[in-house]
Amino acid sequence: MKIAAFVGSNRKDSLNKKLTLFMQERYQEKVEIDILPLEKLPMYNQDNELDPPEIVKEIRTKILESDGLLFATPEYNHSIPAFLKNALDWFSRIEKVMLNKPAMIVGVSAGVLGTAKAQMHLRQILNSGGIGAVTLPGNEVFIGSALDKFNESGTFTHEQTIDFLDQVVENYIGWVNKVK
Template sequence: MKIAVIVGSTRKDSYNMHVSKYMKERYTDKMDMNILNIADLPLYNQDTENTPTDAVVNFKAEVKSADAVLWVTPEHNATIPAALKNAIDWLSRVDKVMIGKPSWIIGASMGNLGSVKAQAHLRDILFAPGLASPVLPGNEVYIGAVHTKLDENGQLTDEGTVQYLDTVVSNVTNWIKGLNTEQ
């Protein structure tokens, strides 16, 4: 199962990137996770949407070829980061590669709520007509106080968080497999 991972933070030492890399390593037997780079995407502009840069073309091709998308988002001012919104805007235009593609969302923050507001906004955005991406309800992952749950190598050390991730990954992969057999 091929999963495109879109991390909303472009920060060099991003907690959400650490969590994504941890998951990629931990779940290699369940899925092929490809962490995409959104830092090189130019700002979306309708004037150039039909002649996008190579970065946009490659980004959209990776998402299109994936079985599902994992969105990993921090929370900036109670919503998703601007870089993530920009990536979404590119995906929602012209060939609209997200329509019908399953999505799942996780997020981490230093605060106790672990990006709960950003994830709620992202869920609403994913239901927009240009995206129309189904999301499995009841499998939200909010990693609060993430800075206390990662070691110096970026590995999750909080056993409760790891066990919950294991459960959600199992639920989501079964859901995606079920969707693929229905088509």
């Protein structure tokens, strides 16, 4: 099963990137998680959408060929970062490559709410006509107070959360298998 992953942070030490890398390794027997190179995307401009940069076409193909989508989003000012919104805008136009793709959302923050507000916005955005990705009701992963949940080398180590994540990923894989 191929999953295209959108990591919503462009910073080097991103916790959301670290979580995605952890998931990539932990679930490698079940899913192939391909992290999309969103940092190569220019700022979306409607003037260019009919003749987009090559990287837009490359990422479109990766999304089209995937069985599902994973979003790992930080929360910026109670919403998703512009970095992630920019990618969603590119892939919502001309070729609607996310239409009907089963999506799973996770998010990590140092604060206690674990990106809950950003994820609510993200679900709403995924539900827009141009995107049309679908999410399972529930199956939510909010990882708050996260600075204690990674070790010094950046590996995710919080056993209770890992057990929970295993269950959510299992639900997601079962669902993708039904709909693909």
